[in-house]
Amino acid sequence: GNSVTQMEGPVTLSEEAFLTINCTYTATGYPSLFWYVQYPGEGLQLLLKATKADDKGSNKGFEATYRKETTSFHLEKGSVQVSDSAVYFCALKSGATNKLIFGTGTLLAVQP
Amino acid sequence: GAGVSQTPSNKVTEKGKYVELRCDPISGHTALYWYRQSLGQGPEFLIYFQGTGAADDSGLPNDRFFAVRPEGSVSTLKIQRTERGDSAVYLCASSPTPTGANTEAFFGQGTRLTVV
Numbered sequence: 001g002n003s004v005t006q007m008e009g010p011v012t013l014s015e016e017a018f019l020t021i022n023c024t025y026t027a028t029g030y031p032s033l034f035w036y037v038q039y040p041g042e043g044l045q046l047l048l049k050a051t052k053a054d055d056k057g058s059n060k061g062f063e064a065t066y067r068k069e070t071t072s073f074h075l076e077k078g079s080v081q082v083s084d085s086a087v088y089f090c091a092l093k094s095g096a097t098n099k100l101i102f103g104t105g106t107l108l109a110v111q112p
Numbered sequence: 113g114a115g116v117s118q119t120p121s122n123k124v125t126e127k128g129k130y131v132e133l134r135c136d137p138i139s140g141h142t143a144l145y146w147y148r149q150s151l152g153q154g155p156e157f158l159i160y161f162q163g164t165g166a167a168d169d170s171g172l173p174n175d176r177f178f179a180v181r182p183e184g185s186v187s188t189l190k191i192q193r194t195e196r197g198d199s200a201v202y203l204c205a206s207s208p209t210p211t212g213a214n215t216e217a218f219f220g221q222g223t224r225l226t227v228v
Binding site (some may be wrong): 004036042043044045046049089091098099100101102103104106 | 115117145147152153154155156157160162167168171176203205207213214217218219220221222
């Protein structure tokens, strides 16, 4: 069945450090891939998405590239800020169903 | 309202009791989803409505869980004979039509259910 695996946290970085959160997936067909973010006390928000191989999603300085050959969708940011502290979820949605399948989430803590 | 609204935000109930959780989707969104998020885990799919009908209920864990959406807008998730293992955050999301693999789902802030 379809599944998402993402790196365990917490990830603790200093401000302006480079961020990578790894995400790999298993899916039949050609899924769409998403990163959602959950800030403290808030609901899940879509951060970025990619719908086909080699697409790059980007938003708020975050990027992720859909790599079909490695079944990966790693999240990166060149310079994190304290305000980026949140839980990040990688997810997929396959064309066969409208449900999202999430990874377990990665807590990012950015220290000043 | 502008977003997906869920009520109550917190619910504490005794084991064996019945609970109802409500979701008001974004106006005009025909697709509605329920997910359950246990501590330290990602959200897990429960059920998906397209309009008034449940198009996919494969994620409901057992027959104690039931959801309705009688008029195609507000939805209620109903849990009978609650168990301590039902404690989790229940999330609702909605999407505009037409839905598809790349359509964004908008999430509410969730209802935190605690069964004591």
